[in-house]
Amino acid sequence: MSPLPRTRSIDxxxxxxxxxxxxxxxxxxxxxxxxADVVVVxxxxxxxxxxxxxxxxxxxxxxxxxxSGVTGQDERGLGGCSARVGLDGDALARRWGAxxxxxxxxxxxxxxxxxxxxxxxEQVDCGFAFGGEVLVxxxxxxxxxxxxxxxxxxxxxxETHVLDATGxxxxxxxxxxxxxxxxxxxxxxxxxxxxxGLLDVLVAHGARVVDRTPVARVSAAAAVTAHGTVRAATxxxxxxxxxxxxxxATIATAPLPAEVxxxxxxxxxxxxxxxxxxxxxxxxxDRLVAGRARATGRRAARVLGALLTPLGSSRxxxxxxxxxxxVLTDVPVTHAWLRxxxxxxxxxxxxxxxxxxxxxxxxxxxxxxxxxxRTVAELVTGTPSALTSAPWVQHG
Numbered sequence: 001m002s003p004l005p006r007t008r009s010i011d012x013x014x015x016x017x018x019x020x021x022x023x024x025x026x027x028x029x030x031x032x033x034x035x036a037d038v039v040v041v042x043x044x045x046x047x048x049x050x051x052x053x054x055x056x057x058x059x060x061x062x063x064x065x066x067x068s069g070v071t072g073q074d075e076r077g078l079g080g081c082s083a084r085v086g087l088d089g090d091a092l093a094r095r096w097g098a099x100x101x102x103x104x105x106x107x108x109x110x111x112x113x114x115x116x117x118x119x120x121x122e123q124v125d126c127g128f129a130f131g132g133e134v135l136v137x138x139x140x141x142x143x144x145x146x147x148x149x150x151x152x153x154x155x156x157x158x159e160t161h162v163l164d165a166t167g168x169x170x171x172x173x174x175x176x177x178x179x180x181x182x183x184x185x186x187x188x189x190x191x192x193x194x195x196x197g198l199l200d201v202l203v204a205h206g207a208r209v210v211d212r213t214p215v216a217r218v219s220a221a222a223a224v225t226a227h228g229t230v231r232a233a234t235x236x237x238x239x240x241x242x243x244x245x246x247x248x249a250t251i252a253t254a255p256l257p258a259e260v261x262x263x264x265x266x267x268x269x270x271x272x273x274x275x276x277x278x279x280x281x282x283x284x285x286d287r288l289v290a291g292r293a294r295a296t297g298r299r300a301a302r303v304l305g306a307l308l309t310p311l312g313s314s315r316x317x318x319x320x321x322x323x324x325x326x327v328l329t330d331v332p333v334t335h336a337w338l339r340x341x342x343x344x345x346x347x348x349x350x351x352x353x354x355x356x357x358x359x360x361x362x363x364x365x366x367x368x369x370x371x372x373x374r375t376v377a378e379l380v381t382g383t384p385s386a387l388t389s390a391p392w393v394q395h396g
Contacts, residue, residue: 035230044067045075046369053377065210078250084183103390105156112187127283138275139178146162165177165179182270188271220356238358249314252333260327287334347368
């Protein structure tokens with residue numbers, strides 16, 4: 001399977017990308033053998049967060065990050081940082097028991113706050129906005145499902161509010177919506193700029209980062225590349241176990257004027273998930289980013305092609321967006337790209353074997369990547385916590 005294509009400008013190659021590719025200038029590749037205290041393989045958000053928290057715990061560590069591509073260039077998500085990732089509390093309880101479910105949900109909620117706190121303290125300009133997340137119901141079946149999910153979420157400590165049609169309009173103006181829910185436990189964030197900002201912080205704290213250096217193999221004490229070998233006391237492997245799944249067709253509009261935003265809503269940059277499968281994000285530059293997820297509503301049959309066709313689906317996706325928000329009829333789409341799709345119920349996965357750590361965020365966005373990175377740092381430093389005893393951590 002070939003890699004997902006990067007953001008493609010439709011109108012002009014000089015039009016800046018809304019998320020990925022922003023300021024993603026490559027760093028030099030590895031130049032010969034070297035040694036370090038810690039080598040992190042993969043400089044995606046999981047690798048970047050792992051290095052950040054390791055250096056926070058011990059600033060004297062010599063940390064090397066080895067990236068096969070360009071750090072920050074492949075962060076192509078919708079722009080959401082949400083605690084509503086992986087499995088809900090009921091599913092977690094069935095899998096690991098009620099106490100673990102309560103702890104896991106708390107960890108995911110805290111991760112959103114943690115990302116916002118770090119970006120503020122480190123002055124990472126990534127458009128972070130704590131607007132929460134709105135789930136929109138297009139029909140009675142979807143509304144009943146959201147009401148059941150909201151009641152279940154509250155049992156596990158999640159703050160979720162059921163909205164009627166009037167309450168929903170305080171967040172987003174969708175004419176035919178019957179209602180929905182709102183949770184404050186989510187935020188808007190530019191994933192590309194988050195990655196590049198974390199990179200700048202790490203370099204300022206002495207980390208070494210090399211791009212365009214594919215790793216051929218790792219062991220408990222080394223990462224071997226075609227450009228040289230990095231030997232380290234601790235090896236952290238954050239590479240995905242499989243190529244990202246295709247199917248996440250995504251588009252971005254031109255920046256929208258204030259009068260159009262007044263007709264759409266999203267005054268606090270709330271994330272929106274519609275029951276018919278559309279996901280919406282208002283960017284810091286006032287574009288509207290729209291993507292497809294699993295569709296369940298009455299428009300699903302008409303727009304299923306948006307899930308199956310890569311960049312050619314941008315027209316279909318735009319039609320669905322205009323169907324939902326007619327005020328966008330004459331608004332041009334300036335960018336189209338594919339984003340990786342996480343498997344349903346995808347959670348972080350972290351393992352520790354001797355001095356080799358492997359960590360996967362689960363493909364569920366910046367919040368899960370932050371959880372994975374913090375967990376890795378605490379495992380490496382031997383800090384016992386709720387993170388190191390989480391059900392997704394495997395020892396030995």
